[in-house]
Amino acid sequence: MKDIIHITKRPERSALSSLGLIAAALALAVVAGGVFIALMGANPFEVYATILKGAFVGSKRNPLSAIQSTVILFVPLLIVSLGLSLAFKMRFWNIGGEGQMIFGAIFATFFALNYSHLPHIVLVILMFIASIIGGGLWGLIPALFKVKWGVNETLFTLMMNYVALYTIEFLQAGPWQRTQGFASVGSFEANVRLAQVGGVHVGWILALLLTVLVAVYMSRAKQGYEIAVVGESQATARYAGMDVKKVVLRTMFISGAICGVAGMVQIAGTDYTLSTGLTGGVGFSGITVAWLAKLNPFAVAVIAALFSILEKGSKTIPVDVMSSEASRVLQGILLFVFLGAEFFRCYAIKLRLPPKKSASAAQEGEEQTDG
């Protein structure tokens, strides 16, 4: 009985076949999400329409306000996902995007609080560099432990997120406290805040630039190639004469640094303060974005946009219809379906019929994806 179903690696799907699988998975996710909405007693068509409208159609006074809010969610998610993609390409499980983003923000905040008298552009550049160093160092620590003692990076980076989070709480109630008895670093001065382009802080331009940069780095630069080789096989990399440790350390610094930049952009562009809520969970959702996008920077941008639309749009669902937290459920369903679909991209299910018949009666597993 057990061996009737036989799973084998299948040859790589053609582009068209892959696209078909993605479309099928997307359709399945939308339908499954619709079933969930219906089970909650709401009308799926109305809810989906509300989400789309909520993400794109603004108020009468400012028709762009909805899109602007969506972009504000999109920017940090995109930047962090790009950063994480680099680490994942190396098969280094950087679950620490949250912490790296926070440390980038903390380092940048140091300048925001103490050097706000400097000319705006100088200050912003200083904060930018500080966030690179802060996030980069926070990413470098788990890498150091990994190359030195083989410490499990998934667990290590995960724990470091919370150390970073409580560091903010410490700073808010301690050295950087603005007013006695109130745990806050206070609001940044106007000079610190990022300029706006098209109603959204300039971070969005930076995010798009970074997308191109990371794409070029990964596919054109020697270092990007080294990342890919180390990710495929450390033994091969060593055989090819690469310094694996160096590649791991360098890549994790860059990965953390990019996440750190997301932190700086968030506090200087949107929050205007340093608070524990600054990440909005993008360090975690960025992991799923990067994975869904198969670490392709342009695909990362598309998926990050999709997630942002879902999140922003869901906020406009009336509370008596459904909780806006439905976005998390829909996101979860989407990911579950794609996690499952991945299997059908790489493997084929063959049915081995009882020995009387020939083995050639095997059946392609593809058809079963639709179920």
Add this chain to the structure above:
Amino acid sequence: MDNAVNFIFAAIFAGTPLLFGTLGEMLSEKAGCLNLGVEGMMWVGAFAGFFAAFKTGSAMLSILAAFGAAALCAAIYAFLTVTLRANQNVTGLTLTTFGIGLSLVLGNMMCQTNGGAPNLSAAFTTKIAPLNLPLLSDLPVVGKPLFSLYPLTYIAIALCIAAALFYKKTRTGLSVRAVGENPAAADAAGVNVSAVKYASVILGGGICGIGGAFMSLITANGAWMPAGIVNGFGWIAVALVIFVRWKPLLAVLGALSFGVFQSMRYYIPDSVLSIPNAFYQMLPFVLTLVVLVVTSIRKSSRTGEPGAIGVNYYREER
């Protein structure tokens, strides 16, 4: 003295949901499945347990609902990672997102139909209130912290003891450990690797769910307060599994000490030790980092970390 007794009681109180979460995650990890969905499963358990308690008033049904709902979530994880070979990290994180969302959406629906946040009846609350063990609970000093605990605390401790015996003393327990350590070898020895993984993940998930229910039923004082209940305890549980080096009996002490960290700041007067609040909360994670590093450095000696943790098993790539 009274203060010290209350402190220990508070630590056990805070440690109980952690103990469930830790044990649940440990079962999963023993079979090589690093399920980062603990937080989500605890949220789901928190809602399911609360909802069943609110609707039926039965403590038994409430716990069963929490276990069942979280076990179902764990089953999704098992199906995706074991059968469909999906990445464990991504699947676990997705489960957390999904579980938190589901719990909040259903909780909101419950509040909408009820016309406001529901409260559990006093009759129900007494059913799960601390149990004074006869005679023992009257002992001076140790009576209250040791023998006058919530029934769920006793259950959690009993489960840990059972788990320890299972892994140490039984043949099946050995098979499970073999799957987590070296699935190819276990497979060759005739162990059904997939079945072991499914059973471990689902059972572990259910136990995590009970931890969530403890928080919604007891920690939250019988009111549905979605925002503050589970709130990161699932992640601390993931940390605790490492902290206690995958040993169920140590988990009891580990959960107690993490409970101490959680409640310490309310009981230690500033005059004795004055450190910022944030450091108390940071402590569990810093200690876990230290344990993680120390166990890795001493990798040569047996540390308890399952060898094949986080890695899916493909028979044909054996």
